Amino acid sequence: MEFLWLLLPVAAFSGWWVADRSAGRRSRPGAKGSLSADYFKGINYLLNEQPDKAIDVFIKVLEVDQNTAETHLALGNLYRRRGEVDRAIRIHQNLLARVGAGDTQRFEALLELAQDHLSAxxxxxxxxxxxxxxxxxHYKVQALRQLVDIYEQEKDWDKAISASRRLTAETGLQLAPIIAHYRCEKAEQAKRADALDQAMSEIQKALRADPDCIRALLLEGDIYVMEADFARAATVFKQLVKKDPDYLPEVVERLRVCHRATGISAALIPYFSALLEQHGGITVTLNLVELIQHESGIEEAIRFITEHLQKRPTVRGFDRLLDLEKELEDRPAPSYLGIFKELTTQLIEERAIYRCDHCGYSAKSLHWKCPGCKNWNTIKPIQGVQDE
Ligand SMILES: [Zn+2]
Incomplete structure (x- = not known):
């Protein structure tokens, strides 16, 4: 804090000094006297711990010209970075009021003032x-970036789409995958309102913007499920797995719902087995265990999961094995099984399921935009002993 209090009178003094010297050269009398009175008034406010009054005096003292405008801007930014946004706003507004309409500093001050308001x-x-x-x-690219951010915060997806398009036109940045997310946001809104046709139309637009948009495919499949079109839903989910097998855990349960509804659950066994062979993953394994138990009985399910655990031990796999052991009717479960079960349950409850590739943020639910680093498309299911 003290650092800033010192900076203000120093900035005012240096501004005055420059002005005084040039006034001296041009024989402009009087500048020095009036400055001194205000300057010491400001110092007095500072000494009496009245910082807001001191700021008002010093920014009055600081004449706005090519040299001191930079000082105003720097001071305002310092205040904003310190979280003292009201003071930053006052300084930038004062600067705006005193620069000419065509001055370059005017646009810089506008940009800073906009950022102050954003921070507030x-x-x-x-x-x-x-x-x-x-x-x-002026400052078109910076301003467009901030506008996109504001529209995202306001969930105004139409405006976010058009600002992103303008940003692409200005910079050549490839923003289509993000625009696809904005379309998905609109689709989700429509889906919540039961406007499924509208949701589907947004999903198709999302897929036109980014044919690899996993979120759009998930939504498309979910809407087919809502419409009881299970065959089409299953096709979409399988297409999704082909595009990005990392999202396999999101799809496995959904595929089971589709196959259960059409009474062909057993057909999933060869499909899941092939996926397991290709990509591994405990979610597929556990679903296979359930299907095998249903088709061939509990002994066969235990044999399958034990074999899998020997190759790749995971907490969730071990937890399921404990459940199956307890279910065995012809032999009583040993007492230590309960202790193991407690342990695995706790481990499973505490674990994060998703992690951001970019910043490492971990979460229990899937975010399409990382709450940590604010990037889109960087969070995926975690692979590891405790997870997939
Ligand atoms: Zn992140």
Whole structure:
């Protein structure tokens, strides 16, 4: 804090000094005297711990010209970075009021003021200022990036789509995979409102923007399930696995629902076996165990999972084996099974299931945009002893 209090009078002093020197050269009398009075008034406010009054005095003292405008901007930014957004806003607003309409500093001050409002959570005001910059053709890329961020926060997906398109036009950045997510957000809204046709139309637009959009495929399959079109849903889910096997755990249960509904669960055994062979994964294994138990009995299921655990031990696999052992009717379960079961249950409850490839953020549910690093498409199911 003290550092900033010192910076203010120093900045004011250096501004005055430069002004005074040039005034001296041009024989402009009087500048020094009026500055000194205000300057010491400001110092007094500081000494009396009245920082807001001191700021007002010092920004008045700091004449706005090519040299001191930079000081205003730097001071404002310092305040914003320290979280003192109100003060940053006052400084930037003061600067804006004092620069000419065509000055380059005006647009810099606008950009800073917009960022102040964004930091203060005043999204509407920030949006207005960023739009003014874009329309005026100043700091266009920075302003468009911030607008996209604001529209995401406001969940205004149509505006997020059009701002992203403009950003692509300006920078050549490939934003289609993110635009596909905005379409999926719209599809999810429609799905929640039971407007399935509208949801499907957004999903098709998402897939046109990004044919590899896993989220769009999941949604498409889910909507076919809601419409009881299980065959089409299963086709979509299988297509998804081909595109990105990392998301296999998301699809396995859904495929079982489709096959159960059409009474052909057994047909999944060869399909899941082939997936297990190719990609591994405990979710597929556990689903196979259930199918095998249903088709061939508990002994066969135990044999299958034991064999799997020998090759690749996982907590969830061991937990299922304990369940199966307990279910065996012809022999009483040993007492230590209960202790193991408690342990595995706790491990499974505490584990994170998804992790961000980019920042390592872990979560129990699937986020399409990482809450840690704010990237889209970076969170995937975790592979490991405790997980897949
Ligand atoms: Zn992340």
């Amino acid at each position: 959570g005043l999204l509407d005001r920030a949006e207005g200022l960023f739009r003014e910059l874009v329309e005026g053709g």
